[in-house]
Amino acid sequence: MSLSIIPQPVSVEERDGTYALHSGQSITARGAASAALPAVQGLLADAGIVLETADDGGALVLEENAALPDEGYQLSIDEDGLRLAAASAAGFFYGAQTLRQLLPVDGAGTAQLPCAQIEDAPRFAWRGMHLDVCRHFFPVDFVKRYLDWMAQHKYNVFHWHLTEDQGWRLAVDKYPKLQEVSAWRTGEDGSQYGGFYTPSDVREVVEYARQRHIRVVPEIELPGHAQAALAAYPEYACTDGPFEVVTEWGVFDEVFCAGNDATFRFLEDVFEEVLALFPDDYVHIGGDECPKTRWKACPRCQQRMRDEGLESEEELQSYFVRHFAAWLAARGKKPIGWDEILEGGLAKEAAVMSWRGEQGGFVAASAGHDVVMAPETHVYFDRRHYDREDERGRLSVNTLENVYSYEPIPAELDADRAHHILGVEGTMWTEGTPQPEDIAYMLFPRVVALAEVAWSPQEARDWNSFRERLRAHGARLTAAGIGYYPDAGVWG
């Protein structure tokens, strides 16, 4: 195969002949396609091909085709030029990303392209990547690079994990101590580590993502993983505190008090500001790993259980989560949470992110909830690439081939429930990755394999073909300055 595209398109048909594309030629857009022209032109210019806008004809013609799927495109390369058709700006964007992969990596301004017809559209609507900015903090510039990496691989959902025991990263006007106290932890030597995003940082990231057809889903964790917030506002805990922003990794007992109405008001205030900043339909409310130790001993939590007829602390967690799921739904938002939110009953409007394997996703989709699959067995990129002593990474091993083998629709799911699987998302937890280059090392090339799982038709997935194409892709990553896991067996 001479056309080496990742993720693999729906169909690629190579033909006889070639076309020489080079800087100085022209680009035209017909009708509604004009809105997409600057983005396409910009992507090609970044790759060294600078095309001039013309009124008619030209080497690359963009044309609207409303019959194509929403994010899909058609790219035709003939001996007399290129034609890119799509129904939406996203389709043109993805078509241009594909065209970029056909250009030489040297950025020299000229490309000899084989004639071909490419038809393409994504398999899943939710092609997500998560980033934990709490265990380690990453500035806006890095977040933008992360979004570029996603866009190059046709990902379209950025899940921004903003709150944790070890740091709260979102400035909230009404609660200034979140940025003054919760955003900072004190090391053994007394040094301060942390950081936070201002509303203007958030707007910048959301806009940068929007230009790349990436939605931003913010995550505010409740009721657990809350100790950084409680360090600033201990009145929302079950006991008096004081608490510190946590400096170790793990799961901690200090969680939001489920018996205190003021805790609910605090979180609602936070969500009010979240809704003002994040336009996406979805808001992630966490829900994972919430120990019940404090609730069992807390008179207010126990009183709440009696008042609401809740039989167990698991039901109290469900009460807490259902409150916020309903609160968000009443404001036109779609709540999503980790699969623990299924325990004790789930609000019907909530979607589930299945991380403890596939079971939560299977149960939720069977019950009619929308689901994003993110099982730690296959899509956790903080895990080691290989089972080698000197290999970086945490907890377990997740090889490239294991990522590539992942099938997001659980085999046992009834076919008429399969549409509830919105897609798939990879996670990047950052306990072990303080620096951007550490993240690149953990993500690449596994994040490339997951892109193909998320985008390409199931029948187009082929491990040997992927390895072959990954070799060509490695040169693109290198040219883009991305350091990746150096597996000689894969890169050849």
Ligand code: ACM
């Ligand atoms: C998770 O990995 N605790 C969602």
Ligand code: ZN
């Ligand atoms: Zn309590």
